[in-house]
Amino acid sequence: MKKILCKAQLEREYKGMSLLAFLRLQCTDISVKSLKSAIDTKLCTVNGIVERFSTHPLKIGDVVILYQPQTLHPKHLEILYQDEHLLICNKPAMLISDMRSLQPLLKDRWLLGHRLDKETSGALIFVKNKLILQKLIALFKEHSVEKFYLALVDGQVLQEERKIDKPIAKLKNYQGQSLYGVATKPGAKRAVTLWRCLKRSKTASLLLCQPMTGRTHQLRVHLSYMGYPILGDTLYAKHFFCRTSVIRHLLHAYILRFPNPISHQIITVKAKIPEDFKECLKELKMTHAI
Incomplete structure (x- = not known):
């Protein structure tokens, strides 16, 4: 199963905020570069749909989930x-x-x-x-x-x-x-x-x-x-x-x-x-x- 790093719902005070900006507030221990990379590699969903644009504007009530990257290199094939x-x-x-x-x-x-x-x-x-x-x-x-x-x-x-x-x-x-x-x-x-x-x-x-x-x-x-x-x-x-x-x-x-x-x-x-x-x-x- 995919491990969730962050799950948050957009409240009224954050209306219109971009996806990346919202994740920066929710995931303070993760670098901006890593957040951008996670979005680019389909590790972020908005209301259950993969979102690949960090500039995507969020609406009140949107549920944002950030998943942990899978290991890209197994020990063997x-x-x-x-x-x-x-x-x-x-x-x-x-x-x-x-x-x-x-x-x-x-x-x-x-x-x-x-x-x-x-x-x-x-x-x-x-x-x-x-x-x-x-x-x-x-x-x-x-x-x-x-x-x-x-x-x-x-x-x-x-x-x-x-x-x-x-x-x-x-x-x-x-x-x-x-x-x-x-x-x-x-x-x-x-x-x-x-x-x-x-x-x-x-x-x-x-x-x-x-x-x-x-x-x-x-x-x-x-x-x-x-x-x-x-x-x-x-x-x-x-x-x-x-x-x-x-x-x-x-x-x-x-x-x-x-x-x-x-x-x-x-x-x-x-x-x-x-x-x-x-x-x-x-x-x-x-x-x-x-």
């Missing part, structure tokens, strides 16, 4: 598969997919086989050398690597399954992040996603998604375009119908299936669902969806 050429681990959310962050968590030296977004958890492939990396890249290009993601999305999805075939392009930079979207402008690349609804509640749905192409932010863009953004994905949605409070986008690389680039035997791994994801499923009474 959970191993899902390993042989002399390949290593597949279960990456925690909030860990950047680069070797500077990941190598200290591995016993031996490996190369990163592909990437997951910082907030995305799940199965991540490493390779032993550049030759194996080239073979793995070839498998990706041939669409021989099957990837299945769990996405907890906002809203009640009524369809059972669907194929999204919409091109994606980079649109702009937003708050230091690259923002992608469905577009037909020059440079847009074809993107195809298959999804199936596993469970739905009145306010959220659990989808099993299979990206048939590997575009940046593909699932996040396609699901937002469909009208069902991933819960916690504040880059692609500003408001959520579901009131469940989350501090990162709930996307999990659940299953990987591909031929071993050396032996050609099929490798299938399933990454255990992280605790924050399970907590949300439990809160939404969707625990038995998978």
Whole structure:
């Protein structure tokens, strides 16, 4: 469970005060820099909704909660598969997919086989050398690597399954992040996603998604375009119908299936669902969806 550092309700005397100013009064033992960082990294909610703008004006009666940051660097990565050429681990959310962050968590030296977004958890492939990396890249290009993601999305999805075939392009930079979207402008690349609804509640749905192409932010863009953004994905949605409070986008690389680039035997791994994801499923009474 997320640990609460501070919980306070705005009284009349503080009407119109910014979120950061209010937190400075409530959390006198925490530096302004740390408070700003907490807001930026989705650790603050106003009335149960994540607020990422420190300048957000508060109203009388608003309930502000500040959560304790989770440890970003575990002592080791959970191993899902390993042989002399390949290593597949279960990456925690909030860990950047680069070797500077990941190598200290591995016993031996490996190369990163592909990437997951910082907030995305799940199965991540490493390779032993550049030759194996080239073979793995070839498998990706041939669409021989099957990837299945769990996405907890906002809203009640009524369809059972669907194929999204919409091109994606980079649109702009937003708050230091690259923002992608469905577009037909020059440079847009074809993107195809298959999804199936596993469970739905009145306010959220659990989808099993299979990206048939590997575009940046593909699932996040396609699901937002469909009208069902991933819960916690504040880059692609500003408001959520579901009131469940989350501090990162709930996307999990659940299953990987591909031929071993050396032996050609099929490798299938399933990454255990992280605790924050399970907590949300439990809160939404969707625990038995998978």
